Amino acid sequence: MIKAMSKPKLAVVKFASCDGCQLTLLDAEDELLAIADAVHIAHFAEASSTLEPGPYDVTLVEGSITTQEDLERLLRLRADSRFLVTIGACATAGGVQALRNFADHDEFLKAVYAHPEYIHSLRTSTPISDHVPVDFELRGCPIDKHQLIEVLSSLIAGHRPRTSSECVCQPCKRRGTVCVVVAQGIACLGPVTQAGCGSICPAYDRGCYGCFGPSRQPNAMALSEGILQGASDRQQLANLLSNFNVAAPAFSAESQRLWQLSSRRSSK
Amino acid sequence: MSVAAEEVSWMDRNGLQRLIELLADEGHEVIGPRIDQGAIIYDSIRHVDELPRGWTEDSQPGTYRIQPRNDQEHFGFNVGPHSWKKYLFAPLTTVMRSRKTDQGWVMDSPQPELRRFAFLGVRACELAAIAVQDKVFMGAGTMDPEYQLRRSHLFIIAVQCTQAASTCFCTSMGTGPECHAGFDLALTEIEHGFLVVVGSDHGRRVMQSIDTRPASVDEITDGVRRRQRAVNQITRRLETDGIRDRLLSKLNHPQWDDVASRCLSCANCTMVCPTCFCHSVDEVHDLTNEEILRNRRWDSCFNVDFSHVAGGSVRDTTRSRYRQWLTHKLATWIDQFGSSGCVGCGRCITWCPVGIDLTHEVAMLCAEDAS
Ligand code: SF4
Numbered sequence A: 001m002i003k004a005m006s007k008p009k010l011a012v013v014k015f016a017s018c019d020g021c022q023l024t025l026l027d028a029e030d031e032l033l034a035i036a037d038a039v040h041i042a043h044f045a046e047a048s049s050t051l052e053p054g055p056y057d058v059t060l061v062e063g064s065i066t067t068q069e070d071l072e073r074l075l076r077l078r079a080d081s082r083f084l085v086t087i088g089a090c091a092t093a094g095g096v097q098a099l100r101n102f103a104d105h106d107e108f109l110k111a112v113y114a115h116p117e118y119i120h121s122l123r124t125s126t127p128i129s130d131h132v133p134v135d136f137e138l139r140g141c142p143i144d145k146h147q148l149i150e151v152l153s154s155l156i157a158g159h160r161p162r163t164s165s166e167c168v169c170q171p172c173k174r175r176g177t178v179c180v181v182v183a184q185g186i187a188c189l190g191p192v193t194q195a196g197c198g199s200i201c202p203a204y205d206r207g208c209y210g211c212f213g214p215s216r217q218p219n220a221m222a223l224s225e226g227i228l229q230g231a232s233d234r235q236q237l238a239n240l241l242s243n244f245n246v247a248a249p250a251f252s253a254e255s256q257r258l259w260q261l262s263s264r265r266s267s268k
Numbered sequence B: 001m002s003v004a005a006e007e008v009s010w011m012d013r014n015g016l017q018r019l020i021e022l023l024a025d026e027g028h029e030v031i032g033p034r035i036d037q038g039a040i041i042y043d044s045i046r047h048v049d050e051l052p053r054g055w056t057e058d059s060q061p062g063t064y065r066i067q068p069r070n071d072q073e074h075f076g077f078n079v080g081p082h083s084w085k086k087y088l089f090a091p092l093t094t095v096m097r098s099r100k101t102d103q104g105w106v107m108d109s110p111q112p113e114l115r116r117f118a119f120l121g122v123r124a125c126e127l128a129a130i131a132v133q134d135k136v137f138m139g140a141g142t143m144d145p146e147y148q149l150r151r152s153h154l155f156i157i158a159v160q161c162t163q164a165a166s167t168c169f170c171t172s173m174g175t176g177p178e179c180h181a182g183f184d185l186a187l188t189e190i191e192h193g194f195l196v197v198v199g200s201d202h203g204r205r206v207m208q209s210i211d212t213r214p215a216s217v218d219e220i221t222d223g224v225r226r227r228q229r230a231v232n233q234i235t236r237r238l239e240t241d242g243i244r245d246r247l248l249s250k251l252n253h254p255q256w257d258d259v260a261s262r263c264l265s266c267a268n269c270t271m272v273c274p275t276c277f278c279h280s281v282d283e284v285h286d287l288t289n290e291e292i293l294r295n296r297r298w299d300s301c302f303n304v305d306f307s308h309v310a311g312g313s314v315r316d317t318t319r320s321r322y323r324q325w326l327t328h329k330l331a332t333w334i335d336q337f338g339s340s341g342c343v344g345c346g347r348c349i350t351w352c353p354v355g356i357d358l359t360h361e362v363a364m365l366c367a368e369d370a371s
């Protein structure tokens, strides 16, 4: 049972990430005053240079673990945090930088840096939950403002945040969007992706990019086998699955399977 | 059904425009078919020019394309991705509100919003679907105030199908393709105009202000021939004889595993279905905890959370969820509401992203019954 908190002390901390999810908090212009009223923002480098030390009641963690130093910093942060909430695809799945998990890390370093010997990064980019217990995960690339406010207000009120586990198709249908798979033959990850974004992309004639990661019990193989025929489409779907949530297990298993199928085809 | 000549009148395209205007003047929002997002959808209509004149659609399991026709018919198609339920049973609505005031908590149910709709182009299967949802939302002991308010002010202009899609199977479900009752007006499109049959006093009143003439015998015969064409074009079948008992005796059939391997559990079938009525109610509060809304949204038996009870989800696999959907729709619905939950519109077949076809699944489940 979560107890209601009066003016909880909030920290916002980042690891390997683009800062976009933290900006969602600053983007919540209409609610920002109410947030500042309801929580004590103790540590938020993006917003203020005054950084108070822990412990914190609620810590929002953005970014993935890609260096040994970050891992040690995370362990200290966990010890300093009552509730640790991961925000965004980097923190919850490893982010787009987890593409390295499926390639040669040293090759990447050589290609990018003039002096790769100065770079001490880990071979993999991993989600926060691989290393410490996480109290709540907020998906998205970036996260959704309304879901973030739901998390903060729930923690203040003392109950579990209510974010839906349905897939992107359902808000897509509620807003009246015509399915782009059926009516236009566009590949869409909606049926295997968790809702939360408001199902924006299909409303603009785009397939879902899977920003919010796998839905509950996703059947990714049935999606690719059911909607796609031909090698080029396989690659297209494999590319879609290899975005911000490339290392989420349900997505990586299917993209690896599709890559193997299409490379087998092209080597013939 | 044959209709005596004096009961059928003929009206031209200008008459249809006049009808739209008269209904709008009465305060109705006229909703009808229109092309948008590569499909024929339902939306507000002000002018006959907005109708998908000269367009048709090709509906197949998992694919749908609009195509130009080689004539200028206004209603030369069947059903698309939308159904009328989005107007009567809104996808998202607030059913209760509580606010903290100096005097304590004040709770109220917002007055249901009266919207007077006039639906233009309701097909026979859709009339049947509205009748099914009437039983759900206005049946004994379950009165949904918003549904009831909108339903009681609804004006229905039915359109007779003169062709059928590959996904249609209303003849199996006994719901179509011809509309016999449940409308204010029913139109059959013939060359250069419409045959009009009046189905209510309100319909008769409106028609008095429109230029019409009695239809000729030739025109009436043409209408009959066109309606018969729809019947002839229906090829899909669902065997409904004893379907309740047959399906309920197949609860452990291996076909459920087979369909579960293909099904995405994405809920598109239930969202597009004109009879599916499941919904969830969420409570949402603001940061200050001083205003709490209780919102209702379309939900689906395909969601893991939908059957979440203390201890977990009782339908935690796609197999159990697909089985729940199909057996409710075609079997236990009969126990609950006295009719099938399926009207044979074929939407769930077309709009399933992977083309799962319930008529095929039923045939596979019941394959041994035939022999
Ligand atoms: S467009 Fe994508 S998200 Fe929308 S219903 Fe189709 S598959 Fe689902």
Ligand code: SF4
Pocket: B262, B263, B264, B265, B266, B267, B268, B269, B270, B302, B351, B352, B353, B354, B355, B356
């Ligand atoms: S039958 Fe088709 S539309 Fe329905 S849940 Fe399964 S995959 Fe989705």
Ligand code: SF4
Pocket: B269, B272, B273, B274, B275, B276, B329, B341, B342, B343, B344, B345, B346, B347, B348, B349
């Ligand atoms: S189950 Fe399918 S065919 Fe039957 S009414 Fe619903 S959408 Fe139409």
